[in-house]
Amino acid sequence: MDSIPTSGEMVLDEIIKITGAPTVTPTRSQRENARCPTDLDQVYDLTITLLQYGANPNINISTTEPMICHSQSSVFLKKSSNLVMYYYVQLLIRKEELLVEPEQRFKRLIQLYYLAMEHNQLHQCLKILYTQTSLVPMKPCLAGVLRELYTRPRTLKQICRVIVYRALGRRTAQNVNKLPLPPILKDYILNFHP
Secondary structure (H helix, E strand, O other), rough: OOOOOOOOHHHHHHHHHHHHOOOOOHHHHHHHOOOOOHHHHHHHHHHHHHHHOOOEEEEEEEEEEEEEEEOOOOEEEEEEEEHHHHHHHHHHOOOOHHHEEEEEEHHHHHHHHHHHHHHHHHHHHHHHHHHHHHHOOOOHHHHHHHHHHHHOOOOOHHHHHHHHHHOOOOOOHHHHHHHOOOOOHHHHHHOOOO
């Protein structure tokens, strides 16, 4: 059953038409085409804007290439599907030039998804990525970020923000000012500060 597109999804669809991205994923084309760490600043700004206007940080992306699976008695092909955060980390593994700068701009986008995603999806994604740190060669700075996020639970304040974010229909830019909260809390909810 298809759902009615949100305003964030409509904005996302327009961006995808402009950039020519093959699937509906927040800033996928821009992430894949990032040539240097400063490009990640623009990807971060666009991603946070999409999240503020209703884009789903928990979206599963299906790849076009099937994955070989096997059970006790058969081998079959299955479409692979993972979260946006997972694909971003896979991109970082392939594009190590994005990891070498001292400011570690790549980390901001991982933390943004960490702060915006629902608990179950986040934990599932981090578990897979944490397991990969020992199986797939990757830079120590990336492995360290993944290890830290997997082993450190979110604070109560961060968990409450995810609940408020969901209650506002993930449209914080449009609805946060309707909340009877002090401006500093509204800013915290809107901008996903750690």
